[in-house]
Amino acid sequence: MTAFKTLSLAMFKGFIRDKVTLFFTFLFPLMFLVIFGLILRDVGADKTRIAVVGDGPIVSALRESGALELESYSDENAAVQKVKDGDLPAALIIRGQQLDVRFAQSDQVKSATVLGIVNGFVDKANLAATGQPPRFTFASEKVEDASLKPIQYLTPGILSWGVAVSAVFGAALTLVSWRRKQVLRRIRLAPVSATSVLSSRLLVSAGVALVQGATFVGIAMLPLFGLKLSGSWWLAIPLLLLGTIAFFALGMLVGAFAKTEEAASAAANIVVLPMAFLSGTFFPVDQAPAWLQTVSKIFPLRHMNDGMLDVLVRGKGIEALLMPSAILVGFALVVGFIASRVFKWEE
Amino acid sequence: MTEERSAVVVRDVRKSYGELKAVDGVSFTVAEGEFFGILGPNGAGKTTTLEIIEGLRKPDSGEVRLLGESPWPRNVKLLPRIGVQLQASSFFEKLTAKEQLQTFGALYGVSKGTAADMLELVGLADKANEQENKLSGGQRQRLSIACALVHDPDIVFLDEPTAALDPQARRNLWDVLRAIQERGKTIVYTTHYIDEAEILCDRVAIMDEGRILALDTPAVLVRGLDAPTHVTLQKGVLSIVDASALDGVEEAHENEVSLTLSTRRPAPVLSALAERGALDGLQVRTATLEDVFLNLTGREYRA
Incomplete structure (x- = not known):
């Protein structure tokens, strides 16, 4: 036990003293989280802005409702010019009882939205002017749909990816560098098994994964990004650990074949990057074509992602862990077994 | 020497x-507490021989007994009793000298x-908290030896521990190696430095092209050589004609600074020189292992 403890401590020290590894483990995925988080922050949240010339009861009603954002202009020509330049989708010009809307032909979706809204308010005002009670009424209410705000799917995706990268690289580079520097030979000449030495490295990777989880989620929850965790977020912990084991096994396999650190790095990238893109790290897979969704199901990262999404933001319970956990464990067993078969002590 | 007292027995490996016949029928024994050197140029088969004894490689044929046991296949019972120093860079990443030893x-x-004892032994006590990659080549080499000794093994294998070290670092390391022998360890080591083998080893096996050419104490190897002793004098002390005429001198030649006489009977030559008061700048060089190697292989020693 003391041997295992000393070894784990040694690996841990080696890890935190390596600035390059620290960068790729923490800062690199965080950069993606921050950049994508900021770029996509306002997607879908934008209200349509239109130009308004003049004032009146309809304009006041529009402004109060907040359905559109109004930009006032005193000059009609200036307002229309804005539409012609493509800066605004429409201009609303009020001449007493007469309302003119000039809209850009190119942006039909926004124009239709503007026309519909303005029309609605005009009809309502007309109806009110007649003094008749409305025959039909309707009420609206917000529904949480399955599509998520970007930060909600970015955080679980980038976290899974970050954990996968650090576990694959951690295992592959450790193995290759130990083989090259004959540390493996030293271990072979000592009365310990390679398994006990490698599991101390795995322990470090598992610890790293938990710290990654805490850091990434913590930063995404800052008001700037606005991640909202579901109540069952703690179910992500077993998923992080299982993911670490699965991707560590994958790294061992890469490390068994690669002869140099450079080759190991390249091979690990070739394995991890496409998998990350196809598994929904940077965009939700359900927006991808159906065939791609099917392909992505062969990647363990896809299932880890799904599990992370379900427990971190979708608020699903422990049953959401079953499928991802089974796949990660199975993957770890199969790949780990192959890795142990092709394991090489010497160059 | 009975086999029970032998630390290492190698039979026709x-x-x-x-x-390529890397090792071509090598046999020798190493006694407990002995400082045994395997000397030879690069590619002579020294490292392969060592790796077979350590149990890292399986010989095609032949037998190895290490402390009475077979080192192949991996013999876990034997491992704590042997210490193997590997190349200078085989350390864990980013750990200090002390942490390497602890690990x-x-x-x-x-x-x-x-760990502290070992650092003391190899003279690195003041570098305990330095990271391994910040140490000099000689310091890393000493740390690497300390790592091989940390579990107090009975036999220590060192593969060219002094290669690529500057002269001062080499001499420091010699002191370390002697201190290890004084602790009662058996040392088996390879080198391609002839002078070093002569100074350090109890016995030396001279190896070339996978075979052992000679094996004995350095003194016996040199004595058995019948090589001439070279007596060197300052130029001008004696003319080359007078020198050649001295009793016992086989050959005399001169360059810009000195006169060199070759003789197999140095005693009468030296006394004759003393009589003439011609001892200025006197140097006497007897045969070395280098001459033994030249004699055995018919070619210059190339390290």
Whole structure:
């Protein structure tokens, strides 16, 4: 036990003293989280802005409702010019009882939205002017749909990816560098098994994964990004650990074949990057074509992602862990077994 | 020397890589507490021989007994009793000298206190908290030896520990190696430095092209050579004609600074020189292992 403890401590020290590894483990995925988080922050949240010339009861009603954002202009020509330049989708010009809307032909979706809204308010005002009670009424209410705000799917995706990268690289580079520097030979000449030495490295990777989880989620929850965790977020912990084991096994396999650190790095990238893109790290897979969704199901990262999404933001319970956990464990067993078969002590 | 008292017994070991006979019928024994050197140029088969004895490689044929046991296949009972120094860079990443020793010690279940003793032994006590990659080549080499000793093994294998070190670092390391022998360890080491083998080893095996050409104490190897002694004098002390006429001188030649006489009977030559008061700048060089190697292989020693 003391041997295992000393070894784990040694690996841990080696890890935190390596600035390059620290960068790729923490800062690199965080950069993606921050950049994508900021770029996509306002997607879908934008209200349509239109130009308004003049004032009146309809304009006041529009402004109060907040359905559109109004930009006032005193000059009609200036307002229309804005539409012609493509800066605004429409201009609303009020001449007493007469309302003119000039809209850009190119942006039909926004124009239709503007026309519909303005029309609605005009009809309502007309109806009110007649003094008749409305025959039909309707009420609206917000529904949480399955599509998520970007930060909600970015955080679980980038976290899974970050954990996968650090576990694959951690295992592959450790193995290759130990083989090259004959540390493996030293271990072979000592009365310990390679398994006990490698599991101390795995322990470090598992610890790293938990710290990654805490850091990434913590930063995404800052008001700037606005991640909202579901109540069952703690179910992500077993998923992080299982993911670490699965991707560590994958790294061992890469490390068994690669002869140099450079080759190991390249091979690990070739394995991890496409998998990350196809598994929904940077965009939700359900927006991808159906065939791609099917392909992505062969990647363990896809299932880890799904599990992370379900427990971190979708608020699903422990049953959401079953499928991802089974796949990660199975993957770890199969790949780990192959890795142990092709394991090489010497160059 | 009975086999029970032998630390290492190697009997007719052979190992080929394709056409190349890396080790071609090597036999020798090493006694407990002995400082045994395997000397030879690069590619002579020294390292392969060592790796076979350590149990890292399986010989094609032949037998190895290490402390009375077979080292192949991996013999876990034997491992704590042998220490192997590997190349200078085989350390864990980013650990200090002390942490390296503690970690390698942990592989053997050794307590952490041993690390400090080992640093003391190899003269690195003041570098305990330096990271391994910040040490000089000689310091790394000494740390690497300390790592091989951390579990207090009975036999220590060192593969060219002094290669690529500057002269001062080499001499420092010699002191370390002697201190290890004084602790009662058996040392088996390879080198391609002839002078070093002559100074350090109890016995030397001279190896070339996979075979042992000669094996004995350095003194016996040199004595058995019947090589002439070279007596060198300052130029101008004696003319080359007078020198050649001296009793016992076989050959005399001169260059810009000195006159060199070759003789197999140095005593009468030296007394004749003394009589003439011609001892200015006198140097006497007897045959060395280098001459032994030249004699055995018919070619210059190329390290």
